Amino acid sequence: MPIGIFMFLAAFAIIAGFGVIMQRNPVHCVLALALVLIDLGVLFMGLDAVTLGFLQIIVYVGAIMVLFLFVIWLLNIQADPGAGRHLGLKLFGSIAAAALAAEFAAIIVHAPKIREIRTLPADFGTVAALARSLFSDYLVAFEVTSVLLLAAIVGAIALARKVSAPLVLVTPALSRDVSTPASSASDPAAHRKSA
Amino acid sequence: MTPISYYLALSAILFAVGVAGVLIRRNVIVMFLAIELMLNAVNLALVALGRRIGSMDGQVIVFFVMTVAAAEAAVGLAIIISMFRNRDTxxxxxxxxLRW
Structure with missing residues (x-):
């Protein structure tokens, strides 16, 4: 990637990244993060990771960020009222993050050289190359990931659903059914509850 | 051609911004967004280094990170929803x- 384009994209990503943590309204934070993610997707494509770049935009921006937006709208979260509070915390957080950035800079400056591959394989970063790696070397991890996604789906539904009438009412009705089947059969209320 | 250290520097800056977001902001959803920002900063470093050594492994790891981030976002947002339902904040x- 030409260095001019990289500098533009990098500046854009950093500005939008600051927007994520400085916007008062959570919806604006999500939109700023979506900009960062699109920007990083373009950077991925410039690094010969075209498949990942598209996946980044489709999965991250198209699915995860929209999920965040839906949750913010569902909870009807307004902008932060406590703007001037936590000055000490903000100072501490900024200094800690700046110290971390300085540490990263020192590591990058003093990092040893790594060997560079000048000629990449022709299919580097394509769907075929990614799939070949995914379904051979990383097959076990891939299958475990599918189990993880299933567990996440079930867990998310179990956590987010309203634990109200059905779960509480069914249990006593059922236990009464087991203990005294004759009385529950004649009781229409118990039938309605267990159904 | 952009040197790889530029990509690593951008990745480091974005990661530090994410850390600052988690430390500074008090809104749980915005803290969560800052965590996603950190995940993506690391993804950029992985892709850049994988490109540099000519290996697909970096991209495969980024693929897994994206999958796990999707699962994490779903479960985390579900936790936030149930938290909001119980505590209204x-x-x-x-x-x-749980604070002593």
């Missing part, structure tokens, strides 16, 4: 039931 300062 998403401010981390007000969620102090």
């Amino acid at each position: 998403v401010n981390a300062d007000e969620l102090n039931l």
Whole structure:
């Protein structure tokens, strides 16, 4: 990637990244993060990771960020009222993050050289190359990931659903059914509850 | 051609911004967004280094990170929803039931 384009994209990503943590309204934070993610997707494509770049935009921006937006709208979260509070915390957080950035800079400056591959394989970063790696070397991890996604789906539904009438009412009705089947059969209320 | 250290520097800056977001903001959802920002900063470093050594492994790891991030976002947002339902707030300062 030409260095001019990289500098533009990098500046854009950093500005939008600051927007994520400085916007008062959570919806604006999500939109700023979506900009960062699109920007990083373009950077991925410039690094010969075209498949990942598209996946980044489709999965991250198209699915995860929209999920965040839906949750913010569902909870009807307004902008932060406590703007001037936590000055000490903000100072501490900024200094800690700046110290971390300085540490990263020192590591990058003093990092040893790594060997560079000048000629990449022709299919580097394509769907075929990614799939070949995914379904051979990383097959076990891939299958475990599918189990993880299933567990996440079930867990998310179990956590987010309203634990109200059905779960509480069914249990006593059922236990009464087991203990005294004759009385529950004649009781229409118990039938309605267990159904 | 952009040197790889530029990509690593951008990745480091974005990661530090994410850390600052988690430390500074008190809105749980915005803290969560800052965590996603950190995940993506690391992804950029992985892709850049994988490109540099000519290996697909970096991209495969980024693929897994994206999958796990999707699962994490789904479960985390579900936790936030149930938290909001029980405590009626998403401010981390007000969620102090376990504070001694």
